[in-house]
Amino acid sequence: DADVTQTPRNRITKTGKRIMLECSQTKGHDRMYWYRQDPGLGLRLIYYSFDVKDINKGEISDGYSVSRQAQAKFSLSLESAIPNQTALYFCATSASVGTGARETQYFGPGTRLLVL
């Protein structure tokens, strides 16, 4: 089984709808991240969480919210989806201890979101 899973893998929604993307991990990592990937812009950080009680905004958090339900689960919500949120979304995890652990992030397979 994959260490980092994302659901759904693909989603089409309409402008104004609320949508939630979910991420689960079995790596036992305490740090989790949400990124979006757009052609020509690379991976950009939306939100990150260093433990269940710690949530931080990333580079592009406007229009998004997150919830860390447990150490293994981190959800991303689009409260009112808009077309320019069409992108590939990735969840990632990392450990907080160990040489290079904090910098070594493990990515899920991604969710392809289309907002019409």
Next chain:
Amino acid sequence: QKEVEQDPGPLSVPEGAIVSLNCTYSNSAFQYFMWYRQYSRKGPELLMYTYSSGNKEDGRFTAQVDKSSKYISLFIRDSQPSDSATYLCAMSGNTDKLIFGTGTRLQVFP
């Protein structure tokens, strides 16, 4: 100016060629450098990790970091069609966040 610059390619080479992928950066606080490989419709996977300056070799892959020039490279020897993917450089300093390049798309043809 972006903190990390990476040529998007695409880069197309014949099987067996030596491939050189590069990134430049502007933040002198970066000290952790990584290369991720991303196959089509997949998440990025860590390929190489380097701390500070120097070289690191792993099989056909060699990562180089030149902090004085703010320049990192990934070399792939004896490239294979299975190496066809997008390669992302990533780096961080003391902020616990990774800054990614935009990725270079590589195609190795038989």
